[in-house]
Amino acid sequence: MAFRPEPAYQHGRKAGTAIVLCNLGTPDAPTPEAVRSYLREFLGDPRVVEIPPMLWKPILHGIILRTRPAVSAKKYASIWTPEGSPLLTWTLRQAELLSQWLQERGHDVEVRAAMRYGKPGLDATLDALKADGVQRILVLPAYPQYSGTTTASVLDKIFQWSAEVRSVPEWRFVNRYHDHPLYIEALARSVRRHWEANGQGERLVLSFHGVPERTHTLGDPYHCECRKTARLLTEALGLPPDRVLMTFQSRFGKAKWLEPYTEPSVVALAQQGVRHIDVMCPGFTSDCLETLEEINMEVRHAFTEVGGERYGYIPCLNDDATWIEALGDISLQHLAGWNTLKGNAEAARGEQEALAASAARARTLGATQ
Numbered sequence: 001m002a003f004r005p006e007p008a009y010q011h012g013r014k015a016g017t018a019i020v021l022c023n024l025g026t027p028d029a030p031t032p033e034a035v036r037s038y039l040r041e042f043l044g045d046p047r048v049v050e051i052p053p054m055l056w057k058p059i060l061h062g063i064i065l066r067t068r069p070a071v072s073a074k075k076y077a078s079i080w081t082p083e084g085s086p087l088l089t090w091t092l093r094q095a096e097l098l099s100q101w102l103q104e105r106g107h108d109v110e111v112r113a114a115m116r117y118g119k120p121g122l123d124a125t126l127d128a129l130k131a132d133g134v135q136r137i138l139v140l141p142a143y144p145q146y147s148g149t150t151t152a153s154v155l156d157k158i159f160q161w162s163a164e165v166r167s168v169p170e171w172r173f174v175n176r177y178h179d180h181p182l183y184i185e186a187l188a189r190s191v192r193r194h195w196e197a198n199g200q201g202e203r204l205v206l207s208f209h210g211v212p213e214r215t216h217t218l219g220d221p222y223h224c225e226c227r228k229t230a231r232l233l234t235e236a237l238g239l240p241p242d243r244v245l246m247t248f249q250s251r252f253g254k255a256k257w258l259e260p261y262t263e264p265s266v267v268a269l270a271q272q273g274v275r276h277i278d279v280m281c282p283g284f285t286s287d288c289l290e291t292l293e294e295i296n297m298e299v300r301h302a303f304t305e306v307g308g309e310r311y312g313y314i315p316c317l318n319d320d321a322t323w324i325e326a327l328g329d330i331s332l333q334h335l336a337g338w339n340t341l342k343g344n345a346e347a348a349r350g351e352q353e354a355l356a357a358s359a360a361r362a363r364t365l366g367a368t369q
């Protein structure tokens with residue numbers, strides 16, 4: 001095997017540090033062709049669909065890639081903005097804000113947004129960082145809850161890229177932050193903001209992306225991490241547990257996925273006489289097709305069809321200031337020891353102080369965790 005060509009080792013060159021904020025990915029355009037190419041890469045990943053390739057490939061190429069792109073493209077068209085796909089726009093913005101947050105605190109770290117499927121791809125992003133002399137990379141997936149289907153797939157890609165490189169960067173990985181106090185605080189603040197502006201619903205529905213139930217039985221911690229996020233958020237809001245409903249959305253295919261499913265649960269609430277609900281998707285850190293179309297259009301419609309009157313959609317964290325602070329804090333925790341502070345004399349001490357301050361802040365927010 002040939003290794004990728006790379007710049008020769010340069011004596012004395014400072015080891016640059018970078019963060020790669022990696023999200024799932026999205027098509028280049030809301031057209032059947034672009035969606036087909038995106039779905040081919042996404043659904044061809046054995047982490048995402050765990051059916052043996054001999055069985056899955058004919059179904060994917062013979063049926064799904066012939067029918068689904070046209071249907072999904074229409075849905076994408078309904079949420080597309082002049083800037084493009086919301087998922088990409090928000091992830092790019094988050095990377096920019098995280099970069100500013102770190103710069104303001106004196107940390108010399110490049111921040112790049114990348115996508116696991118589609119563009120800007122991880123391979124191209126890592127090649128560019130390497131060409132810039134970056135030798136230490138923190139990989140920060142945009143998924144608070146770990147799942148083999150998402151988080152591990154980002155890691156696979158990093159390992160595949162590394163396998164073709166001669167001088168492999170030093171890696172650090174954030175596997176999860178489902179219980180990070182600032183992430184929970186950002187969610188709680190955004191719920192309270194919504195209640196202040198629109199009134200409080202009778203129930204708060206927390207809808208997470210689903211995964212096949214089988215993955216839970218086989219050891220994927222995703223379900224448990226969603227439960228913990230939901231519990232901590234319920235506690236942070238001071239809500240009695242019976243006012244909150246945790247559900248799973250976006251089921252794909254015919255297998256049993258994690259239950260309860262979002263849409264039938266919301267329909268059942270309306271049928272029981274609940275007239276006003278608020279719905280939030282805490283597992284999605286950027287608004288995207290699955291939140292803007294499925295939750296804010298399809299599920300809203302299903303609720304109001306059967307007598308529901310008020311359906312409050314609470315947006316994802318997107319560019320929320322507390323969320324950016326959470327990303328900053330998570331980054332600093334994982335960068336510790338890499339000494340990213342500008343100016344060398346005080347760097348190690350400064351880094352320790354920054355960490356101590358962020359730990360103290362986290363403690364005051366999440367004393368019960």
Ligand SMILES: C=CC1=C(C)c2cc3[nH]c(cc4nc(cc5[nH]c(cc1n2)c(C)c5CCC(=O)O)C(CCC(=O)O)=C4C)c(C)c3C=C
Nearest residue numbers: 024025026027048072087147149150209211252288289290
């Ligand atoms: C077997 C299929 C799928 C699994 C498992 C799965 C897990 C999973 N996905 C997300 C986050 C997102 N998924 C998004 C879109 C999307 N997801 C699937 C299938 C599975 N997801 C498909 C086929 C699609 C594409 C749209 C469609 O055709 O229905 C998105 C939105 C992307 C966008 O462009 O806006 C996100 C985000 C998580 C977190 C997850 C497991 C925990």
Ligand SMILES: [Fe+2]
Nearest residue numbers: 024209250290
């Ligand atoms: Fe998905």
Ligand SMILES: [Fe+2]
Nearest residue numbers: 223224225227
């Ligand atoms: Fe569980």
